[in-house]
Amino acid sequence: MKTYIGIDLGGTNVRVAKVSSDGKILAQEKGPSYGTEGPEKVMKNIKELIRKIPNYQEVAGIGIGVPGPCDTINGKMVMSTNLYGFTGYPLAKEITEEFNIPTFIDNDANVAGLAEALVGAGKGLPVVYYVTISTGIGGALIANGQVVSGQNGFAGEIANLIVDHNGEKLNHLNPGAVENEASGTAIVRKAKAKIKDIEIEHAGNVFDLAQQGNKEAKEIVDKVIYDLALMFSMIAHVSDPWMFILGGGMMKSKDKFLPQVIEKYKELVHVPMRNTQFVEAKLDEPGVIGAAMLPVSKGE
Amino acid sequence: MKTYIGIDLGGTNVRVAKVSSDGKILAQEKGPSYGTEGPEKVMKNIKELIRKIPNYQEVAGIGIGVPGPCDTINGKMVMSTNLYGFTGYPLAKEITEEFNIPTFIDNDANVAGLAEALVGAGKGLPVVYYVTISTGIGGALIANGQVVSGQNGFAGEIANLIVDHNGEKLNHLNPGAVENEASGTAIVRKAKAKIKDIEIEHAGNVFDLAQQGNKEAKEIVDKVIYDLALMFSMIAHVSDPWMFILGGGMMKSKDKFLPQVIEKYKELVHVPMRNTQFVEAKLDEPGVIGAAMLPVSKGE
Numbered sequence: 195m196k197t198y199i200g201i202d203l204g205g206t207n208v209r210v211a212k213v214s215s216d217g218k219i220l221a222q223e224k225g226p227s228y229g230t231e232g233p234e235k236v237m238k239n240i241k242e243l244i245r246k247i248p249n250y251q252e253v254a255g256i257g258i259g260v261p262g263p264c265d266t267i268n269g270k271m272v273m274s275t276n277l278y279g280f281t282g283y284p285l286a287k288e289i290t291e292e293f294n295i296p297t298f299i300d301n302d303a304n305v306a307g308l309a310e311a312l313v314g315a316g317k318g319l320p321v322v323y324y325v326t327i328s329t330g331i332g333g334a335l336i337a338n339g340q341v342v343s344g345q346n347g348f349a350g351e352i353a354n355l356i357v358d359h360n361g362e363k364l365n366h367l368n369p370g371a372v373e374n375e376a377s378g379t380a381i382v383r384k385a386k387a388k389i390k391d392i393e394i395e396h397a398g399n400v401f402d403l404a405q406q407g408n409k410e411a412k413e414i415v416d417k418v419i420y421d422l423a424l425m426f427s428m429i430a431h432v433s434d435p436w437m438f439i440l441g442g443g444m445m446k447s448k449d450k451f452l453p454q455v456i457e458k459y460k461e462l463v464h465v466p467m468r469n470t471q472f473v474e475a476k477l478d479e480p481g482v483i484g485a486a487m488l489p490v491s492k493g494e
Numbered sequence: 495m496k497t498y499i500g501i502d503l504g505g506t507n508v509r510v511a512k513v514s515s516d517g518k519i520l521a522q523e524k525g526p527s528y529g530t531e532g533p534e535k536v537m538k539n540i541k542e543l544i545r546k547i548p549n550y551q552e553v554a555g556i557g558i559g560v561p562g563p564c565d566t567i568n569g570k571m572v573m574s575t576n577l578y579g580f581t582g583y584p585l586a587k588e589i590t591e592e593f594n595i596p597t598f599i600d601n602d603a604n605v606a607g608l609a610e611a612l613v614g615a616g617k618g619l620p621v622v623y624y625v626t627i628s629t630g631i632g633g634a635l636i637a638n639g640q641v642v643s644g645q646n647g648f649a650g651e652i653a654n655l656i657v658d659h660n661g662e663k664l665n666h667l668n669p670g671a672v673e674n675e676a677s678g679t680a681i682v683r684k685a686k687a688k689i690k691d692i693e694i695e696h697a698g699n700v701f702d703l704a705q706q707g708n709k710e711a712k713e714i715v716d717k718v719i720y721d722l723a724l725m726f727s728m729i730a731h732v733s734d735p736w737m738f739i740l741g742g743g744m745m746k747s748k749d750k751f752l753p754q755v756i757e758k759y760k761e762l763v764h765v766p767m768r769n770t771q772f773v774e775a776k777l778d779e780p781g782v783i784g785a786a787m788l789p790v791s792k793g794e
Contacts, residue, residue, distance in 0.1 A: 263766070267620070272766050320567070321644055335637075335733060342637045344621055344734020346766040351731050354764065356724065359659050368727075368762055424656065427668075431651050432732040433635060434644020462668060464654065466563070466572050466646040 198494075199244060199295075200486025201258040202302070202479075203236075205229035205276030210243040211479075212253065213486035217313030219479065221247050232279045241292055255489020256289055256297040259305035259481055263347030269299050272347050298488040302481060303350055304341045307334025308491060309484030310439045314477040319436040323429050324475070325352065327422070328442035331373040335433055340491045353377075355428055357421040376421040378444050384414045397443075401450035419451055423458035430463050430470060441475035448474065498794075499544060499595075500786025501558040502602070502779075503536075505529035505576030510543040511779075512553065513786035517613030519779065521547050532579045541592055555789020556589055556597040559605035559781055563647030569599050572647050598788040602781060603650055604641045607634025608791060609784030610739045614777040619736040623729050624775070625652065627722070628742035631673040635733055640791045653677075655728055657721040676721040678744050684714045697743075701750035719751055723758035730763050730770060741775035748774065 195214050202209040208227035212220045223243045228235045244250050261276040269286020271277070289297040300308070307324030316322035316336070324334040333350035335342040342349050353373035361370025374380050378397040385394040385403075388410040394400060403411035426438060440452075452472065460468045477483055495514050502509040508527035512520045523543045528535045544550050561576040569586020571577070589597040600608070607624030616622035616636070624634040633650035635642040642649050653673035661670025674680050681697040688710040694700060703711035726738060740752070752772065760768045777783055 321642055321649070333732075337637050337642045338640055340638055342621055342642075342733055345736040345770065346734055346764075348730070348764055348767050349621070349732065349734035351734070351764060354731050355728055356762070366764075428655055428728050429732050430644075430648070431654050432633075432649065432729050433642055434646055434649035434651070436645040462656070464646075464648055464651060464666075467648050470645065 196254040197252065198486040198489050199247060199250060199253045199256045200482040200484065200488075201240060201244075201256065202305075202481035202485055203227055203240070203258055203260050203277070204302075205261055208240060208243065209482050210240065210247060211482040211486065212247045212250070213483055215490055217309065217477075217483050217487070219482065222482070223247060227277070229277045233283050236277065236280075237285075237288055240289070244293065251293070253295060255492070255494035256293065256295050257305070257485040257488030258285065258289070258297065258299045259302045259485040260285070260299055261302055263351070264299050264301055264343065265347060266298065266300050266341075266343040269297065271299070296489060296492070296494050298492055300341055300343055300488055301347055303332035304334040304343055305484035305488065306441065306475070306480035307336050307350070307439065307484070308341050308487045309477050309480040310441075310475050311336035312339065312487050312490065313483065314480065315439045315473045315475055316437050321433060321435045322437045322439055323433060323435040324350075324439045324441065325426070325429075326442035327377060327440070327444040329377060329379045331377050331425075333429070335435075337433070341488075352425060352429060355425055357424045372421055372425045376418045376425070381414060381418060385411065388414065398447045401447040405450060415451060419454045419458055422451070422455045423462055426455065426459045427462035430459075430467055434467060435470060437471040437473055439473055439475050441480070445474055496554045497552065498786040498789050499547060499550060499553045499556045500782040500784065500788075501540060501556065502605075502781035502785055503527055503540070503558055503560050503577070504602075505561055508540060508543065509782050510540065510547060511782040511786065512547045512550070513783055515790055517609065517777075517783050517787070519782065522782070523547060527577070529577045533583045536577065536580075537588055540589070544593065551593070553595060555792070555794035556593065556595050557605070557785040557788030558585065558589070558597065558599045559602045559785040560585070560599055561602055563651070564599050564601055564643065565647060566598065566600050566641075566643040569597065571599075596789055596792070596794050598792055600641055600643055600788055601647055603632035604634040604643055605784035605788065606741065606775070606780035607636050607650070607739065607784070608641050608787045609777050609780040610741075610775050611636035612639065612787045612790065613783065614780065615739045615773045615775055616737050621733060621735045622737045622739055623733060623735040624739045624741065625726070625729075626742035627677060627740070627744040629677060629679045631677050631725075633729070635735075637733070641788075652725060652729060655725050657724045672721055672725045676718045676725070681714060681718060685711060688714065698747045701747040705750060715751060719754045719758055722751070722755045723762055726755065726759045727762035730759075730767055734767060735770060737771040737773055739773055739775050741780070745774055
């Protein structure tokens, strides 16, 4: 069986793993990424970690998951906020040339989605859409075994889908963007504004309050359910996946919103589309595994 | 160069063409499709037309474009309203077995999009989204040389994307669905309701009136521009295509709305996504050419 190296490169830490083509981690190294110190230091460190992997020379390809949108054709980040100096830096080319092994990059959500599509919850399905809901909302379209990253690496930037035409402009996203209406952060923001007498620490508190009959919490949760259902319906009308694979911290409260989201979703799509599955992500380490799946998806 | 047979099967007419892998029509037959008379008659007729094509036995694959969503894996229509008796009929299998040539099907919008992606306006681009705006609104996602048809053949059913949360329920589509807000039909409906003293025959009249300063027409057109921009932004956040390829009758009036749609679109997407091209479809016969491209896209 062929093996690959997957690299999960974050702003703070980096993890390098040797992974089999069926997604098993065979060896692993980790350490700080030195993300604030610029590409020279970051790249030197990655190369050293790769060299610590037993028989690293034998892998059929290298994949790198990075924290931001990528020009996947040219192997560069389009925008890098968590890794200083990496916007436009020829990341894939440098690793390809150093090791003479084909190297590919994509953003962390796309890579996690690819892992789930190829060796996780969506294994064997032609089209899946990965959606992660936590402090933010992210996504990834995987079709015919490949991430559809798009021209600018913004395919899957579903955070910016407008679900509320009366939404406020809060940040760089559109007014009424789903991340500002239905992410964990949004739920806490709304609850803190509406519910004055109870301390709200995270979205789970708001789901609990709603179940206990708190009127304000229930209003917030009902709106979140509609907004998420609308987001899923938009994705479905564009790409009609076999499965939505769901990750992110909000899935801890899934019993308190997901069945209602699915019910509402079915009202918002054409009848035959009601068969789309909503399934929880199942991999423990989608970051490195998905990165290793990048060369697999490119036929290496 | 390999050749293929493309079949554009409509409710009224059918066209069968031999097409080269670069999209040139080499021979063509056409006739009535007998769409109301049931599969036996329709299939017999198609087989006869194929046999009239010179050296039809030598083609590397056959593709059929049909008027409705398809289970492309099993080669069957999921819903057929214009071809009587074709819901679930094993269309591709019957042709495959008759001629011993691999046969694939997909819906007409997906097939037209595939033609434009492979040998038309989007040639050479990894991801394009085809959008047709006429009496209705349809779409097709083509990624890495293949149509993403989806589980139920509903990828590209962008007609049902909700752009107006105050929209009426008019038909099987969602209230506020973009087809009911911004298609040619929608524009005429809105204009007839608002503009009593001037005869409105088609959307072009409304665009003309708006340019001439008619207040009601201008309100309608401004809203259509926003709704279409919103629809394009939704598609872009899900799939980030290099290019939107635009077809359909409303493109006759493109100078009167498309530049404004693009301008508004740029406000609704992340800054790097402003580079997405909006280009008019360029093929004269995307139906048969796109059908012939189906086997090409499957590696035949």
